[in-house]
Amino acid sequence: MTGYQFIDTHAHLDGEEFENDLPEVIQRAKESGVKAVFIPGIDASSVDSVMKVCRQYPNYCFPMVGLQPEEVRADWPEVLAMMRHALIDNREKAAAPLRYIAIGECGLDFYWSREYEKEQLSAFEEQVRWSVETRLPLMIHCRKAQNELLHILRDYEKELPGGVFHCFTGNQKEAETYLRFDKFVLGIGGVSTFKSSHLREDLPAVVPLKRIVLETDSPYMAPVPNRGKRNESAFVRLVLENLAQCYHTSAEEVARTTNENVRRVFTLY
Numbered sequence: 001m002t003g004y005q006f007i008d009t010h011a012h013l014d015g016e017e018f019e020n021d022l023p024e025v026i027q028r029a030k031e032s033g034v035k036a037v038f039i040p041g042i043d044a045s046s047v048d049s050v051m052k053v054c055r056q057y058p059n060y061c062f063p064m065v066g067l068q069p070e071e072v073r074a075d076w077p078e079v080l081a082m083m084r085h086a087l088i089d090n091r092e093k094a095a096a097p098l099r100y101i102a103i104g105e106c107g108l109d110f111y112w113s114r115e116y117e118k119e120q121l122s123a124f125e126e127q128v129r130w131s132v133e134t135r136l137p138l139m140i141h142c143r144k145a146q147n148e149l150l151h152i153l154r155d156y157e158k159e160l161p162g163g164v165f166h167c168f169t170g171n172q173k174e175a176e177t178y179l180r181f182d183k184f185v186l187g188i189g190g191v192s193t194f195k196s197s198h199l200r201e202d203l204p205a206v207v208p209l210k211r212i213v214l215e216t217d218s219p220y221m222a223p224v225p226n227r228g229k230r231n232e233s234a235f236v237r238l239v240l241e242n243l244a245q246c247y248h249t250s251a252e253e254v255a256r257t258t259n260e261n262v263r264r265v266f267t268l269y
Helices: 022-032 046-056 076-093 117-134 146-156 172-179 199-206 233-246 251-265
Strands: 006-008 034-039 061-065 102-109 138-143 163-165 184-188 212-214
Touching: 006 212, 006 233, 006 251, 022 034, 022 233, 034 046, 034 233, 046 061, 046 076, 061 076, 076 117, 102 117, 102 146, 102 163, 117 138, 117 146, 138 146, 146 172, 172 184, 172 199, 184 199, 184 251, 199 233, 212 233, 212 251, 233 251
Parallel strands: 006 034, 034 061, 061 102, 102 138, 138 163, 163 184, 184 212
Antiparallel strands: none
16 A cells, blocks of 8 residues: 555445445455545435445445436435435434435536436536535536526535545636636546546646545546546546646645545545
8 A cells, every 4th residue: 555545535335336346346446555545325216326335345335226317207305305314314313424415416518419408407407406415525527507507506515525636637717617616616526537627727727636536436537547448436646646746736635635625525435
């Protein structure tokens, strides 16, 4: 294990992609220096699957609850009602290692289709209200929907406790727009290591390290040199090392700063 440790703030380790070797995945993460992994919810079934992983690895894997925008359908009110019940029950009964640390993964995604646009907007706004009510940060997914997303967030800006704009891959202007929400940070993952990515230049230009957290979004978007393979939490070290090069600082400094950012945003971690 490295002399410094860091956190993967977004990994879907409850997915079927890891059902055959999760213990090995966790062991590799620990050996790489990962000291915690945050597991987002995405749909109705993930309420149970996320908590199952977190029970297996308490104080290492930490749960979230939320409805990912690509999973929003006509039945979203029923799904959110079930999730809200789980959220309230968790806050009343769960011991500290198994308490939800965030609302998410939630947000808007109009990349493929706007078929459920109204449903996505309503579902996201309800989860934003949960964040205000519970003081839990938001884990936000946004793709081809920045204007609509910001329109909703601005109505709650003063009340929100903060959160993460997950999987940020935008340009300098988009980064500056997001960072106007001063309690939020950008989640940076494997895309930042791709040869085609402009993040190596854009992030240091406008985003201070104190506004970044690390993530993998496992099993998706593995960083170079593992691009195209199944992503896993151990690979977040590659993201960290790439950011150290981009910011002309040490890997230890990136780890220290991003860990501080996590503690600031995820107050229950």
